Amino acid sequence: MKTTVDVKTTTIGVVGAGSWGTALANLLAVKGFAVDHWVYEAEVKAQMLEKRENQRFLPGVTLSDNLHPSGDLESVVAGKDMVLVVTPSHVTRRTIERCGHAIGPDTVVVSASKGIENQTHLTMSGVLAEVIPGLSADRLAVLTGPSFAKEVARQMATVVTVASNDTNSAAFVQQVFVTPYFRVYTIDDLIGAELGAAVKNVIAIAAGVIDGLGLGLNTRAALITRGLVEIRRLGLAMGAQPRTFTGLAGVGDLILTCTGDLSRNHTIGKQIGEGKKLKDLLAEMHMVAEGVKTARSVYNLSRERDVEMPISHAVYHVLYDDLDPKTALYQLMTRDLKQELDET
Structure with a gap:
């Protein structure tokens, strides 16, 4: 695995040409x-x-x-x-299945996709x-944090984080990506x-619904705060470190996605809050709102792990069971009273 970065000799392949890619x-x-x-689409x-x-x-x-x-997937990654x-x-899964065999044993593989697979969780x-x-854990990394593609493309100051279980891989990816902006x-x-x-994409849909209903900043602030609690609960159940959720990958990304006009997840939630139907919104979109599919994964995973995530469950029921958003809010606001902070 290469550990030094030189723009003239370091070779890079990128899979995916949506806005973020x-x-x-x-x-x-x-x-x-x-x-x-x-690039998947020939016209693009x-x-x-x-x-x-x-x-x-x-x-x-x-x-x-x-x-x-x-358009040659294997040559891009080889x-x-x-x-x-x-x-x-x-x-x-189906994209990388096509080219995984061409990825070399020393290649550092970085994911910048944000989601949880429906079938496997x-x-x-x-x-x-x-x-x-043959991909080893020390060659895997994740790039994440509060970052809208359009602002990065316009070289607006952005701060992200690279996560890896291997410090050398993390440092390598850090050096590849870092620029003055x-x-x-x-x-x-x-x-x-x-x-x-x-x-956070699921919580962003909920924040959008709040805004679509015209419920104000108090409601949205409470939603974001309690949404972070849910993310942390699931994270702890899955073996994550608590401090991660106080950083860029946690609260930083959550705030951006729940409040920014460029957030597709917030936008689709807002339109649902205004009375539009999910199937109609999806038919009109040519870019993916990851939270829609992730809501299903989070709902099933949290039940499987016995993790309390009422906001995420409400989003699932609004999206997939046609629960009225106002009813979902009423149900959240009238849950049994309890202490605010979890014990862990």
Whole structure:
């Protein structure tokens, strides 16, 4: 595994060309790396090659000449020092199954996808570990934190964290990504970082519903605070470190996604709060709101682990059982009274 970073010799492949994948790939290309970038949609690849712009997912951003879009998945990941996976969580397994055998034994694999698989309840690092032959835990990392793709692409100051169980891998990825406008910290809690990144999308849908109902800032602040409690509860049940949820991967990402107008999860929640139906909203979207699918995973996983997550359960019932949002709020507000803080 390579431990030193040189923009001229470090080889990078990026899988996924949505808004986040394109923003990160272009960040690396602007920094000077030659980046091979797998693009699923042929028309998007053509745009990126001919117009140097991803007009569908990241319009208005000129792409570096160091970014090389490709439809050949195996060639993008083969022989690379680092492979960055930025696919929607529900297609990560079948995408990487196609190319996992081509990823070398010394490649550091980084996930920037945020979700929990519906069928297995695995986070994305767990999925990658299953489908990439011989992938060891010390070559896995996760990039997460409060970061909207459009703002990163416009080089607005952003701070994120890289989580890995291996300090060398974390430091390597940190050095690959860091720029004067993209500051990168490291932590050693992979599962905590991934759960924070995934479950905050569910809470963001709830925050959007609150805003769609016009219930004010008091309600939203309470929702975010109690949502963080739920994320922490699930994290502790899954072996995460409590302090992770006080950092960028926890409260930082949660605040951004629950309050920012660029959040797709908040937006879809707000529209539901305004009276629109989920099936109609999904039909209109060409980008993924990860919290919709993750809500199902969190609901089933929390029941499996016997973790109390009333807000997350309310989101699930609103999305999948057509529970009226006002009824869901009433049920949350009239639950049995108790002490605020958990014992652990």
